[in-house]
Amino acid sequence: MSAPRDVSPEDSTVKLAQALVRVASVTPLDAKDLPTAQDSLDLAAAAAVKTGAKVTQLDFSGGHAKWDYAVNNIFLEWSFGTAEKHICYMGHLDVVPPGDQKKWTEDPYSGKIEDGYLYGRGVTDMKGSVAAFISAVEEQLGDLKNQNVKISMILTTDEEWAAVNGSKKVLEWMQARGEKVDAFIVGEPSSQDDLGSHIKIGRRGSLVGTLTASGVQGHAAYQELFENPNRALALASAILNSHKFTDGNANFPNTNFETVALKSGDFNASAIIPGEAQMLWNIRFTPHQTPDSLEKFVKDALANPPEWAKQHPDFHLLKNITVKANKDTASVPYYSEPGDLASSAQNAVKTVLGRDAKLDGSGGTTDGRFAAQIYPNAEIIELGLPERGGIGDSGKGADYLSKGGMHQVDERASVRDLANLRKIFGETVKNYGKEKPPAAADKKNAKPNASSHKPS
Numbered sequence: 001m002s003a004p005r006d007v008s009p010e011d012s013t014v015k016l017a018q019a020l021v022r023v024a025s026v027t028p029l030d031a032k033d034l035p036t037a038q039d040s041l042d043l044a045a046a047a048a049v050k051t052g053a054k055v056t057q058l059d060f061s062g063g064h065a066k067w068d069y070a071v072n073n074i075f076l077e078w079s080f081g082t083a084e085k086h087i088c089y090m091g092h093l094d095v096v097p098p099g100d101q102k103k104w105t106e107d108p109y110s111g112k113i114e115d116g117y118l119y120g121r122g123v124t125d126m127k128g129s130v131a132a133f134i135s136a137v138e139e140q141l142g143d144l145k146n147q148n149v150k151i152s153m154i155l156t157t158d159e160e161w162a163a164v165n166g167s168k169k170v171l172e173w174m175q176a177r178g179e180k181v182d183a184f185i186v187g188e189p190s191s192q193d194d195l196g197s198h199i200k201i202g203r204r205g206s207l208v209g210t211l212t213a214s215g216v217q218g219h220a221a222y223q224e225l226f227e228n229p230n231r232a233l234a235l236a237s238a239i240l241n242s243h244k245f246t247d248g249n250a251n252f253p254n255t256n257f258e259t260v261a262l263k264s265g266d267f268n269a270s271a272i273i274p275g276e277a278q279m280l281w282n283i284r285f286t287p288h289q290t291p292d293s294l295e296k297f298v299k300d301a302l303a304n305p306p307e308w309a310k311q312h313p314d315f316h317l318l319k320n321i322t323v324k325a326n327k328d329t330a331s332v333p334y335y336s337e338p339g340d341l342a343s344s345a346q347n348a349v350k351t352v353l354g355r356d357a358k359l360d361g362s363g364g365t366t367d368g369r370f371a372a373q374i375y376p377n378a379e380i381i382e383l384g385l386p387e388r389g390g391i392g393d394s395g396k397g398a399d400y401l402s403k404g405g406m407h408q409v410d411e412r413a414s415v416r417d418l419a420n421l422r423k424i425f426g427e428t429v430k431n432y433g434k435e436k437p438p439a440a441a442d443k444k445n446a447k448p449n450a451s452s453h454k455p456s
């Protein structure tokens with residue numbers, strides 16, 4: 001069933017993805033960039049309207065004290081039969097800037113097709129995915145007309161920056177409108193090299209903070225007279241990094257503490273013990289944790305460390321460390337217990353590619369977290385193009401790590417992946433629509449709340 005290697009440029013998904021890539025819709029931080037963002041939405045809307053979609057334009061601003069720029073969004077909806085089940089696709093048409101344009105082989109918005117790849121900023125993240133979903137609905141229209149399902153799409157232009165006037169506001173609008181949603185497909189890239197190798201069912205949260213060790217500056221030859229903050233910080237780093245959390249599960253990584261930056265001393269002054277040392281840390285965490293519980297974990301680990309650290313000669317210096325957690329900027333995790341949607345998508349991947357898709361929760365945060373907050377009973381999966389542009393298709397070249405992937409120069413998507421993603425979306429929606437809707441009572445158990453239902 002999978003598409004041939006050299007998919008035609010006239011393929012419905014390739015054509016729409018190419019048209020979208022040719023619009024330079026960089027996240028509009030300035031009012032002058034708004035019309036370009038709107039152009040990308042209009043293009044997608046026009047393609048959807050041809051298949052019978054209803055379009056609602058939703059413009060929001062003022063979501064944040066600092067990031068109060070206006071953002072344009074659209075909501076697309078198709079209703080079939082009694083529209084008993086509602087499945088909503090979440091996507092964005094804004095892109096990150098091209099970076100150094102001179103490093104691109106072609107214009108970043110060329111939409112050039114060469115050697116089985118479509119090139120252009122945003123094709124993988126995530127215009128190709130949006131194109132695949134719209135053309136999937138078109139391809140499945142005949143079948144969908146016999147089903148009782150509602151399909152909708154949230155398309156924002158605010159994902160690559162603050163994400164304060166985009167998906168979150170649209171979801172709140174949907175909720176206020178009384179829209180019931182059973183399932184969300186977030187169309188972000190979800191696998192590394194091979195289409196469909198992974199389907200995300202959650203993302204860890206992220207908390208950043210610092211440790212500041214104060215000491216007494218002095219001559220390095222008389223170390224016994226002073227307190228070296230580097231010793232305190234080195235021990236603290238060893239204690240915190242060696243703590244193994246066990247709060248994940250087979251599909252979801254454990255919470256993890258990582259030392260990400262260290263600052264202290266002077267590389268041009270070798271005889272001085274510094275007066276202060278600082279560490280920047282980042283904890284990626286499961287829904288078992290909260291910013292408060294993690295702040296407490298860091299403080300407790302230093303106040304009452306494991307026995308080996310208590311025996312360490314620098315143990316007494318740990319008291320010189322101050323902990324700060326940036327709780328106000330933490331991003332929340334979500335975990336969605338795999339249900340009918342995840343199995344529909346896994347079956348679709350198997351049918352189209354003969355591949356077993358692994359469910360996992362690795363990677364950075366996405367707009368999926370807003371769906372989990374606003375629709376806690378809905379099932380959520382993330383499924384999209386491979387992060388590295390489908391390089392698995394042609395073997396890894398010498399430039400594998402330096403170009404071609406999302407947010408990189410020469411961003412590209414394999415045209416075969418574009419056509420196959422359309423088939424996977426189509427099969428997923430079809431499979432899911434045919435699943436018997438869960439009874440109201442079962443539904444509560446089957447569809448966990450992101451905050452109360454946790455991986456074990």
Ligand SMILES: [Zn+2]
Pocket residue numbers: 092125126159188189
């Ligand atoms: Zn994205």
